[in-house]
Amino acid sequence: MGIRNFTRCESALHSEVEALRWAMENMLQHSPCQSFGTDCKELITMIKEPQEWPSFATELEKIETLQICFPDFKIIHVPRAQNQSFDFLAKTARTFRKELLFIGCYIPVWLCRPSQV
Template sequence: MSEPRIYGEYCQIDGTWKATERCAGLGWFYNNRETGEQFIGSSNLRRGLTPLQMEVEALVWAMQCLFQYNKHVMVFETDCSDVVKMVSNLAEWPAFSILLEEVDRCRRRFITYDIHHIPMTKSTKADKGWDGKKRKDRDGTGQDTKKWNEIG
């Protein structure tokens, strides 16, 4: 049994990428355990060079969206351990320097920021946002954010 979350606000992120598809998907799910407030975001965009790039893109996009909702204290969760390593030590990933500079710019806007690796089985809510977007818009690009209870 896994440890219960001890923080109130968290955001799960996920990026998906397939070599056979020209678009990639980004998803995020925000939850405030204390107030019950929840938001979800999904986006299609042109596929990046690697799956890892899309995972980092998902983090950047989630951060930018959460600023719009005035969320400045956040714990991010990802099922990609390399994302946690990358944002914890930016200098060790020179191939991603431009994207990681954007992560760093976004991160500095948070009052409190942390990122954790979670098992893939625990990151299903961010996947739901992307799955819904993929069904609606298979070949195009676009994005959508909404309150969780609006998903239907």
């Protein structure tokens, strides 16, 4: 699990691509993780068919380069309804006024839990 609040990107899809790149870079340093999940079907399509998204060529090149480091790279669709903890973390990160960065296996105690919100 990881969260980071980014400065605003050009679009929500740009944010998704940037978040995946950040997650991949951090997993190389902190975990043997090979599988990534997202609730964004367009992101999965972009990864599988980058040539169909020329306006994202630079961003997708970075992800393709990172994929080389993940021999068993997988990205799967996880519907938001089945992803409540991660959705909560994303919404919480957006409320922070300062930079927020977290990588770990559990939601940290300094963040309110979904049941506490």
